[in-house]
Amino acid sequence: MADFASVWQAARKVVYSTTLAAVSTADTRLERRFDPAEVRELKATASSDLTVGGANLAAQALAAGLVDECQLFVWPVVVGGGKPGLPTGMRVDLELLDERRCRNGVVHLRYRPLGQ
Numbered sequence: 001m002a003d004f005a006s007v008w009q010a011a012r013k014v015v016y017s018t019t020l021a022a023v024s025t026a027d028t029r030l031e032r033r034f035d036p037a038e039v040r041e042l043k044a045t046a047s048s049d050l051t052v053g054g055a056n057l058a059a060q061a062l063a064a065g066l067v068d069e070c071q072l073f074v075w076p077v078v079v080g081g082g083k084p085g086l087p088t089g090m091r092v093d094l095e096l097l098d099e100r101r102c103r104n105g106v107v108h109l110r111y112r113p114l115g116q
Contacts, residue, residue, distance in 0.1 A: 009025070009026065010027075011027070012027050012028075012029075013025065013027060013028040013029070014028070014029050014030075014031055014042075015028055015029070015030050015031070016031050016032075016033070016034050016057055017030065017031075017032070018032055018033070034057060034060045034061075036060075036061075036064035036066060039061065039064070039066055040064075040066060043066060052067070055083040055084065055085070055087070056083075058087070059086075059087030059090075062087055062090070062092060062113065063087070063090055065113075067113055068112065068113075069097070069110060069111065069112055069113075070086075070094065070109075070110070070111045070112075070113065071108065071109070071110050071111075072085060072086075072108070072109045072111070073106055073107070073108055073109075074106065074107040074108075074109065075105075075106055076104075076105035076106070092113050092114075092115075093113070093114040093115060094111035094112065094113055094114065095111060095112045095114050096109065096110070096111055097110040097111060097112055098110040
């Protein structure tokens with residue numbers, strides 16, 4: 001956890017929000033709307049991988065053809081509600097790249113979107 005926290009804190013971040021008044025973390029920029037062209041430019045000039053977090057933002061990035069890989073963690077719990085893990089209203093074929101099973105029943109899946 002400490003390793004992840006130090007990497008996350010050191011990373012440059014862009015937060016997309018229409019309701020947030022300000023960001024409270026270092027090296028973080030607030031944007032009001034998701035602009036695929038701007039993200040495409042950010043991706044082209046990045047020196048390392050970019051990570052997208054949040055179901056709504058991930059759906060927009062996937063629809064814009066900006067996603068090179070999806071990593072999903074499947075937990076052995078049924079909660080019966082909430083946001084879907086993958087976007088609805090669109091079809092994206094995925095190629096399985098890797099799968100890992102953990103002792104606690106969690107499965108980590110890596111996919112590549114096809115045809116984008």
